[in-house]
Structure formats: C-alpha cells, structure tokens
Amino acid sequence: MKAEELARRVRAGERVALARAITLVESRRADHERRAGELLQAVLPATGSAMRVGISGPPGAGKSTLIDQLGVNLIGAGHRPAVLAVDPSSTRSGGSILGDKTRMARLAAEPAAFIRPTPSAGRLGGVAARSREAILLCEAAGHDIVIVETVGAGQSEAEVADMVDTFLFLAQPGAGDELQGLKRGALELADIIAVTKADGDTAGAADRSAAELTAALQLLQPGAAGWRPPVLTVSALTNRGLDALWAAVLRHAAAMGEAGAFAERRAEQRVRWMHQLIEDKLRELLLAAPGMGRRLAELEGEVRKGSLSPRLAADRALAREPVEITHGA
Amino acid sequence: MKAEELARRVRAGERVALARAITLVESRRADHERRAGELLQAVLPATGSAMRVGISGPPGAGKSTLIDQLGVNLIGAGHRPAVLAVDPSSTRSGGSILGDKTRMARLAAEPAAFIRPTPSAGRLGGVAARSREAILLCEAAGHDIVIVETVGAGQSEAEVADMVDTFLFLAQPGAGDELQGLKRGALELADIIAVTKADGDTAGAADRSAAELTAALQLLQPGAAGWRPPVLTVSALTNRGLDALWAAVLRHAAAMGEAGAFAERRAEQRVRWMHQLIEDKLRELLLAAPGMGRRLAELEGEVRKGSLSPRLAADRALAREPVEITHGA
Numbered sequence: 001m002k003a004e005e006l007a008r009r010v011r012a013g014e015r016v017a018l019a020r021a022i023t024l025v026e027s028r029r030a031d032h033e034r035r036a037g038e039l040l041q042a043v044l045p046a047t048g049s050a051m052r053v054g055i056s057g058p059p060g061a062g063k064s065t066l067i068d069q070l071g072v073n074l075i076g077a078g079h080r081p082a083v084l085a086v087d088p089s090s091t092r093s094g095g096s097i098l099g100d101k102t103r104m105a106r107l108a109a110e111p112a113a114f115i116r117p118t119p120s121a122g123r124l125g126g127v128a129a130r131s132r133e134a135i136l137l138c139e140a141a142g143h144d145i146v147i148v149e150t151v152g153a154g155q156s157e158a159e160v161a162d163m164v165d166t167f168l169f170l171a172q173p174g175a176g177d178e179l180q181g182l183k184r185g186a187l188e189l190a191d192i193i194a195v196t197k198a199d200g201d202t203a204g205a206a207d208r209s210a211a212e213l214t215a216a217l218q219l220l221q222p223g224a225a226g227w228r229p230p231v232l233t234v235s236a237l238t239n240r241g242l243d244a245l246w247a248a249v250l251r252h253a254a255a256m257g258e259a260g261a262f263a264e265r266r267a268e269q270r271v272r273w274m275h276q277l278i279e280d281k282l283r284e285l286l287l288a289a290p291g292m293g294r295r296l297a298e299l300e301g302e303v304r305k306g307s308l309s310p311r312l313a314a315d316r317a318l319a320r321e322p323v324e325i326t327h328g329a
Numbered sequence: 330m331k332a333e334e335l336a337r338r339v340r341a342g343e344r345v346a347l348a349r350a351i352t353l354v355e356s357r358r359a360d361h362e363r364r365a366g367e368l369l370q371a372v373l374p375a376t377g378s379a380m381r382v383g384i385s386g387p388p389g390a391g392k393s394t395l396i397d398q399l400g401v402n403l404i405g406a407g408h409r410p411a412v413l414a415v416d417p418s419s420t421r422s423g424g425s426i427l428g429d430k431t432r433m434a435r436l437a438a439e440p441a442a443f444i445r446p447t448p449s450a451g452r453l454g455g456v457a458a459r460s461r462e463a464i465l466l467c468e469a470a471g472h473d474i475v476i477v478e479t480v481g482a483g484q485s486e487a488e489v490a491d492m493v494d495t496f497l498f499l500a501q502p503g504a505g506d507e508l509q510g511l512k513r514g515a516l517e518l519a520d521i522i523a524v525t526k527a528d529g530d531t532a533g534a535a536d537r538s539a540a541e542l543t544a545a546l547q548l549l550q551p552g553a554a555g556w557r558p559p560v561l562t563v564s565a566l567t568n569r570g571l572d573a574l575w576a577a578v579l580r581h582a583a584a585m586g587e588a589g590a591f592a593e594r595r596a597e598q599r600v601r602w603m604h605q606l607i608e609d610k611l612r613e614l615l616l617a618a619p620g621m622g623r624r625l626a627e628l629e630g631e632v633r634k635g636s637l638s639p640r641l642a643a644d645r646a647l648a649r650e651p652v653e654i655t656h657g658a
Contacts, residue, residue: 187549216544279612299603304596306596315366
C-alpha cells in the first residue's frame with residue numbers, strides 16, 4: 001500500500017491500518033524506511049493532539065491492572081485511549097500480542113481502545129524511536145490519550161519520560177523501611193506518584209508509603225513550572241483513587257500549559273529526537289563499513305582491559321584505515 | 330615538547346608539565362590532538378591507581394570550603410590530592426585560575442596538592458572528555474586522590490558520576506519542608522550524602538536534614554553491591570565529621586572492590602567513554618561538511634515548529650545532497 005493511502009486509512013481510524021503503519025515504522029528495511037518517512041510526514045498535521053502519559057513501576061506494582069481499569073474509565077468518559085508498551089529487555093516476539101492483550105483483558109475488548117504490544121527488542125537505537133512514531137500514528141488515528149507503559153529496564157524510563165507530557169510512577173505499598181521497589185531515578189522522572197493496592201489488607205501500608213514518599217519528595221527541588229509531584233493512593237481492584245489520579249494528570253498538563261512549558265517540552269523532545277536519529281544513523285553508517293563491527297569489538301576489549309586509552313581507540317575506530325562513510329540521497 | 334618527553338616529566342611529578350599536559354588534552358588543534366593521544370597512551374600504565382571522588386552540591390552548600398579542608402586533612406595523612414573542576418556553564422576564562430585558587434586558599438598553598446581550574450566551556454562534547462583525561466594525567470603525576478568538583482549544571486553531574494568511583498553529594502541544612510537545594514537526580518547518583526554547616530546555629534538543622542534524607546533514601550533500592558548511601562553531617566569550619574566522611578568514601582570503595590564492582594565500574598566507564606568519543610567525532614565530521622551547520626539549524630527550526638517530522642529531518646540532514654564524511658588516517 002502506498003504511504004498516502006495508508007495515511008488516509010490511519011486518519012480514518014481503521015485499526016488494521018494503524019497496526020500496519022506501526023509495523024512499517026518499526027521496520028528497518030530501506031524501502032520500508034522511505035515509505036515510513038512519507039507516512040509520518042503525511043500524518044504530521046493530524047498529530048500532537050493527544051495527552052501523552054508515561055507509566056512505569058517495578059514488576060508486581062500492578063501496572064497492567066491499573067492501565068486496564070484506567071483505560072476502561074477513560075472510555076466511559078468518552079475518550080479513545082491507546083496503550084503502547086516499551087520493553088527493551090523483552091525477548092518476546094509474536095507471543096507478546098496475546099500477552100499484552102491478556103494483561104489488559106477488559107481494555108482489549110473495547111473497540112475504542114488500541115493496545116500495541118511490545119515491539120521486538122535488540123535493534124540499534126530502535127525502541128524509543130519507534131515508540132515515538134507509534135505515538136504520532138495513534139494520534140493521527142484519533143486516539144486522544146496515549147499511554148506509554150515501560151517496565152523500566154535500563155534507559156527505558158528516561159526515554160519514555162522524554163516522549164510523554166506526564167510521567168506517572170507506580171510504587172508498591174511497603175511498611176516502614178521495607179523496600180517499595182522504587183528505583184533510584186524514579187523520583188527524578190516522576191511527575192506523579194501513585195501507590196497501588198490501596199485496598200484490603202494493604203490499604204494501611206499504602207497510606208503509610210504515600211506519606212513517606214511525600215516527605216521524601218519535599219526534600220527535592222520542584223520541577224518545571226514549579227510542579228511538585230503529588231503522591232496518591234489507588235486501587236485498581238476497587239477503582240478507588242483512579243479519578244483523582246487522572247485529575248492529577250490533567251492538573252499537571254494544565255500547569256505545564258499555563259507556564260508555556262508544555263509546548264516547549266514537546267518542541268525540545270522533537271529536537272532531541274532528531275539529533276538522536278542523526279546519531280543513530282551515523283553509527284549505523286559507521287558499522288556498515290567492512291569489518292567495523294569486529295574492529296570495534298576488539299578495540300572495546302582493549303579499552304576494557306585498560307591497555308588502550310579510549311581516545312586512541314576512538315581514533316583507531318575511525319581512522320586506522322581510511323574509513324569512508326557515504327550516504328547517498 | 331614531544332609527547333614522550335612530556336609524559337616523562339608528568340610521571341616525574343613536575344607540576345608545570347602536568348598543567349601543560351592537561352592544556353594539551355584540552356586542545357582541539359589537530360596536531361595537539363595527535364600529540365595528546367600519544368601522551369595519554371604513554372602515561373596509561375601509570376594511571377588507574379588513584380581514588381576518584383566526585384563532589385557536587387547546590388551553590389552555597391560549601392563545596393570549596395569542604396574540599397579545601399578535606400584536601401588539607403588528606404595531605405596531613407600523607408596523600409597527594411588533585412582537584413579538578415567541571416563547570417560546563419562557566420564563561421570564565423583566564424580569571425578562573427585565580428578564582429579556583431582563591432576558593433581553596435589553603436589547599437592551593439600546599440606543594441602536594443594540584444588544583445586545576447575550570448576549563449573554558451562551549452566546545453563540542455568537550456568538558457567530560459577533557460576531565461576524564463585530566464584525571465588520568467593527575468594519576469600519572471602521582472596524585473593518589475583525584476577530586477572532581479562540579480556545580481551540577483545540566484548533564485555535568487551525570488557525566489562526573491560516570492568518571493569517578495565514589496560520588497559525594499553535599500546538601501545544605503534546611504528545617505522541615507524547607508528546600509535543601511537537592512536537585513532531582515541527586516539522590517540517584519549519590520554514593521554518599523553529606524549535610525554541610527553542622528556547626529553553630531545551623532547544627533540542629535543539619536541533624537534534622539540528615540535524618541530526613543536518611544528516611545528518604547530508605548525508600549529507594551540500594552545501588553551496586555547493595556550499597557545504601559549513608560547520610561553524614563559535616564562542618565568544614567570546625568573540621569567535624571570530615572574524617573568520618575573520608576572513612577565513608579573508603580568504605581564505599583572497599584564495598585565496591587569486594588563485590589568486584591569497582592573494576593567493573595571503571596571498565597564500563599572506559600568503554601562508554603570510547604563510544605562517546607566516537608559519537609563526538611562522527612558528529613564533528615558531519616558538521617565539517619560544507620553548509621551543514623546552517624542546514625542542521627534550519628531543520629531544527631522546522632522540527633521545533635512541528636512542520637517536519639524528526640525522522641525526515643534526520644534523513645535530510647544526512648542525505649538531501651549526498652554527504653561525504655571521510656576521515657583519513
């Protein structure tokens with residue numbers, strides 16, 4: 001299908017076209033890449049209108065259950081949420097489709113919702129770039145809320161934070177000095193923190209955890225527009241606190257919008273993304289030079305051992321034999 | 330002076346040679362770069378033996394005063410500390426030499442100490458790379474402790490954390506929910522936190538701040554080797570707590586060493602550094618293409634406005650006209 005035709009169908013809200021479009025932007029085949037570029041440019045005017053919300057948290061915090069219930073609530077309020085998963089450590093392939101849809105069973109059954117499973121991992125500079133473009137495609141397809149879920153392995157949290165407007169962190173209830181599973185770095189990125197499982201036996205622990213987290217956050221400087229991350233308690237099981245959670249997301253977006261920080265954040269994200277893509281491409285071109293993969297591995301080995309300085313290794317990577325990096329139009 | 334001769338003098342502990350060597354690695358002149366590469370390779374066997382300690386904290390936390398007193402203590406114990414400053418936001422030029430030496434007046438007067446002022450800013454990918462190499466040169470010159478100080482603007486804290494063994498964060502005393510100036514991200518990077526000014530009127534506030542920070546850190550997962558950042562109180566004025574602070578640095582290094590995490594951390598740092606240098610060089614080569622600076626600025630403008638997708642912009646940056654990036658040996 002031509003890029004223009006695919007763009008038209010995506011914008012008409014055809015689910016199959018949206019899924020296909022995301023597959024296209026995920027592809028690294030040269031002809032697919034060209035079509036993907038055309039597709040993205042064609043849908044560009046229809047993008048940017050959704051609220052983009054990142055959600056992370058440790059395994060077992062109840063991300064899927066929360067997103068399932070939150071998504072159902074949002075549909076009840078007339079929204080059309082899309083859910084994208086980012087999991088760079090994932091080795092799942094085809095099976096993940098079923099996996100993600102099972103994890104969010106009620107949302108998956110809703111015609112207004114779109115759930116995109118984790119893309120396969122391990123490609124160069126890939127996961128974040130593809131997820132950013134998947135967000136745009138979801139917006140073009142009329143989804144007014146895009147939720148990007150990440151398991152928080154490695155750099156993925158920072159990458160997701162850099163593609164959303166509001167980043168929500170889930171914490172588990174844990175009494176006293178027990179671990180709540182908050183990774184170092186979580187407090188840095190979070191715009192909102194929600195302690196999950198505020199129900200039944202764990203309700204009290206959730207309240208105590210929220211109080212402790214609130215105290216901890218008081219020690220940090222506020223973020224952009226003077227925003228201080230609120231700490232809420234939620235129960236996906238009983239649906240308690242989820243309306244308040246969404247209200248906090250809206251409050252955050254409004255605060256950013258008033259301060260002009262919202263548009264600026266998105267513009268900065270796009271520019272960083274462009275530079276990231278240029279870097280990825282340059283590295284790809286470098287690696288395409290004959291024998292370069294092996295040479296880099298050898299140099300890396302010497303640098304790791306300490307027998308070669310990183311500077312000389314970098315020089316040799318690029319210059320031991322004249323390297324020609326040419327990229328035609 | 331030839332690189333070999335300069336290397337010999339650096340290793341002989343000649344201060345002037347060390348200062349000159351650092352100036353050489355800071356230079357971006359092509360012939361200087363080649364000599365710097367030779368110099369670094371020549372001193373490589375004499376590097377790696379120092380404790381590398383990063384120190385950051387908000388303006389006013391008393392970084393200089395603390396480093397001054399700590400340095401004097403270390404010299405008293407037979408050490409030869411070097412202090413490097415990283416300040417990417419600095420626009421100071423020659424004046425910084427006096428500035429840094431005035432800030433640490435007692436240490437500057439010690440023959441066993443070496444203080445290197447902030448390098449001038451604004452060069453491509455420069456500050457971190459140069460500081461990493463300055464650390465190596467200080468080690469080759471026999472400094473067994475290298476302190477890297479940063480003001481914590483932008484990315485500099487993360488960069489400094491990636492070039493040291495132990496990262497120390499200073500916080501100011503502040504009662505209750507007052508701000509202690511801790512930036513978001515500080516808790517992520519810190520191996521040790523010290524609340525300063527634990528003397529006179531602010532002694533009580535320092536204790537309370539330390540207790541609050543301790544509670545906050547309990548909520549986070551421990552770092553490598555199960556290390557939990559301790560929170561100490563110090564007074565540079567009365568020298569109280571500085572021995573305990575250094576003991577914590579040694580404890581951290583020992584814990585990392587026992588877990589094998591110390592050597593691994595340095596090896597990973599070197600490899601990341603090599604890749605960073607390759608990226609910097611590729612970007613430099615790209616920018617050296619005729620008209621590329623202007624073209625990138627135009628594309629960035631369009632991406633910022635939202636009229637061009639980042640993917641197409643990246644493609645055009647590299648491919649609108651055939652771009653040839655050639656780097657001879």
